[in-house]
Amino acid sequence: MNDTMSLVDPPAGSRKRDAEATRAAILEAAKAQFALLGYDCTVLRDIAREAGVDVALVKRYFGGKEALFLAALKASFGTDDVRGWDRATFPHEVATVLAGSPHIDEARTHRFQFLLRAATSPTTAPLLNVLVQDRLLGPIREWLGGAGAGARARILAATYIGFLVERLIRGAPLLGREREEYLTRVTAIFTALITEGDEPT
Amino acid sequence: MNDTMSLVDPPAGSRKRDAEATRAAILEAAKAQFALLGYDCTVLRDIAREAGVDVALVKRYFGGKEALFLAALKASFGTDDVRGWDRATFPHEVATVLAGSPHIDEARTHRFQFLLRAATSPTTAPLLNVLVQDRLLGPIREWLGGAGAGARARILAATYIGFLVERLIRGAPLLGREREEYLTRVTAIFTALITEGDEPT
DNA sequence: GACCCAAGTCAATGATCGTTGACATGGCTG
DNA sequence: CAGCCATGTCAACGATCATTGACTTGGGTC
Numbered sequence A, B: 001m002n003d004t005m006s007l008v009d010p011p012a013g014s015r016k017r018d019a020e021a022t023r024a025a026i027l028e029a030a031k032a033q034f035a036l037l038g039y040d041c042t043v044l045r046d047i048a049r050e051a052g053v054d055v056a057l058v059k060r061y062f063g064g065k066e067a068l069f070l071a072a073l074k075a076s077f078g079t080d081d082v083r084g085w086d087r088a089t090f091p092h093e094v095a096t097v098l099a100g101s102p103h104i105d106e107a108r109t110h111r112f113q114f115l116l117r118a119a120t121s122p123t124t125a126p127l128l129n130v131l132v133q134d135r136l137l138g139p140i141r142e143w144l145g146g147a148g149a150g151a152r153a154r155i156l157a158a159t160y161i162g163f164l165v166e167r168l169i170r171g172a173p174l175l176g177r178e179r180e181e182y183l184t185r186v187t188a189i190f191t192a193l194i195t196e197g198d199e200p201t
Numbered sequence C: 001g002a003c004c005c006a007a008g009t010c011a012a013t014g015a016t017c018g019t020t021g022a023c024a025t026g027g028c029t030g
Numbered sequence D: 001c002a003g004c005c006a007t008g009t010c011a012a013c014g015a016t017c018a019t020t021g022a023c024t025t026g027g028g029t030c
Helices: A019-041 A044-051 A056-062 A065-076 A090-100 A106-119 A125-144 A149-169 A176-194 B019-041 B044-051 B056-062 B065-076 B090-100 B106-119 B125-144 B149-169 B176-194
Strands: none
Touching: A019 A044, A019 A056, A019 A065, A019 A106, A019 B019, A044 A056, A044 A065, A056 A065, A065 A106, A065 A125, A090 A106, A090 A149, A090 A176, A106 A125, A106 A149, A106 B149, A125 A149, A125 B149, A149 A176, A149 B106, A149 B125, A149 B149, A149 B176, A176 B149, A176 B176, B019 B044, B019 B056, B019 B065, B019 B106, B044 B056, B044 B065, B056 B065, B065 B106, B065 B125, B090 B106, B090 B149, B090 B176, B106 B125, B106 B149, B125 B149, B149 B176
């Protein structure tokens, strides 16, 4: 933001006294930890350590654990990259990632992972309702367009998360014939969701 | 089990000194609590209270929280009601439940709910691998039969759980046109999964 | 009826973690 | 250079919770 700040953060390792930077560092660490472990298993001290700051600063900058979580949640759902998705390649791409690509497509799965963890913690689940509607389901619905976009958006998000859970449970990566069938089926499901309904009844 | 036990449990409210019964009561309460709140948010004292016993008995009968969780997990996935599912009605039935029936179909969703909560807690996720394979994916695979049953079973379980998460997030029940579209689409997905592949490539 | 073991009760311990407020310090203003 | 405020550090508190071991009680056995 401020162009008077020192160029390339100095030696790294130790920030100079920069409120903006530490706040950002905490938020970034929080996003990662909350998405990885969920609200309840995440420890503020770990976030602080990963951000390279003292725990007490979490309170100073965010007020507390729950407020920090909310901030992280909003930050994760802030940039709506949904518009960037490509209709043509989306289904197969997603299927490939879910089938178990060597590297997880962080950028895309991250917000869904966060959502999953947030939804499955009794503490944080109540906070999601509106946010998800506005920042995720809404954009997806627009991206989909056409008849019944609302329901299709729901189903898209739901299935995506379901496959995420399945991948969490699954130990070994899918191989051979099973992988093929998996790819075909999952691709088909997402393709169907992207295309408008055939018989609007 | 034992036909010499007193008929209809006495006045209820207070069990007589019956190891079997208290053990069973603890296990039942544990199944409910763990499925509802997940491992981390579940408090042993609550389980004990709900079971009408002292907390210390949890240790006596199960050894500890983690062991109790494992027992509850196995108990939940013990009876394989999968065989009882009806191919003809299954897709629409499930879709209706997921769309938001007034009463949750406890019997059917319970084990999936348990699975979801277990999978999304970093503490318990590692315990699932084999169990899910043997007690859930296996039976479903057999129930499905045909080509690519393995992959189809995975997808079935995954989507089911995904819809469960979606229902967790969703506040108000689906209504009108959106509900219709939702029902149609979800039914279609499950129907497709039940029917064998069309082009085995 | 006395005895003994299983079943159940109770209080305390120790660890974890969020939160808090007092204190130190760096860097900019005057 | 002196002073002040924002920034950062530290130690401790208080709550929660699983775990533990000593203690009590019931009921079947000899």
